[in-house]
Structures are given as C-alpha cells and as structure tokens.
Amino acid sequence: MKKFEVKKIGVKSMFKVTLYMMVIPAIFMLIAGIVILSFSSLDSGFRTVGIIYLLFPILIVAIYGPLAMLMAWIYNVLAKKFGGLKLELSKSKKGDVADLIEAEKAE
Numbered sequence: 221m222k223k224f225e226v227k228k229i230g231v232k233s234m235f236k237v238t239l240y241m242m243v244i245p246a247i248f249m250l251i252a253g254i255v256i257l258s259f260s261s262l263d264s265g266f267r268t269v270g271i272i273y274l275l276f277p278i279l280i281v282a283i284y285g286p287l288a289m290l291m292a293w294i295y296n297v298l299a300k301k302f303g304g305l306k307l308e309l310s311k312s313k314k315g316d317v318a319d320l321i322e323a324e325k326a327e
Contacts, residue, residue, distance in 0.1 A: 221308050221309070221310045222308070222309045222310070222321070223306065223307070223308050223309075224306070224307045224308075224309060225303065225304045225305065225306050225307070226299070226304040226305040226306075226307065227299055227300075227304045228296050228299065228304070229292040229295050229296060230292070231289045231292045231293055231296075232289075234288045234289055234291070234292035235285050235286075235288060235289050237288070238281075238284050238285050238288040239281065239285065242277070242280050242281060242284060245277075245280070246277035246280065246281075249273050249274075249276050249277050250273070250274060250277060252273045253270045253271070253272075253273030253274035253276075254270070254274070255270075256269050256270035256273055257270035257271070257274070309321075
C-alpha cells in the first residue's frame, strides 16, 4: 500500500475542474430556459423564469469558479502549515493509479 500526500492544488486547475463539473447542469438549465421561454407567450411569469434559467449558468461560473479557486488557495496555505490530505493507494487486481505512478517513476 503506497501512501501519498496532496501538498498543493493548482488554483487554475481547480477553476477548470469546476467548469467541467458545471457543464452538464448548465446545459440542462439552458435547455430548460429555452423550453420555458417558448411558453412565455402564455404567461409573462414564464418569460421571467426562462430568463433566469438562461442567466443562471453564467452566474454559477461567476460564483463557483472564484470560490473554488479561493478554496484551493486556502488549502495550499493550510497544507504548508499543517500538512496535506493523506491518501493510501493499493494495487487492485486490474491496473490502476498505483501502476501508473510506478510506471512514471520507472521512466
């Protein structure tokens, strides 16, 4: 069993991961916004809700992106002071992450 410690998280990479995680919900919200707007001729309330659903994905990225970057920065500061997240990786019957790490070290 190999033990590893996550000492630093890339702040920009954390932003990218947040974007990747928000793509699917954002697509669903955009589709819902378009569908709701298509019914906006029936009621003006639909128009308001549809616009909110169209703008919400932008809001999510604007809030969660910087928030994730801030969390990564705080983690890096605290990891320097108190130590990072400790992981134990073991080899499974099939090749996995531990095999990749060993192969990388062998190169």
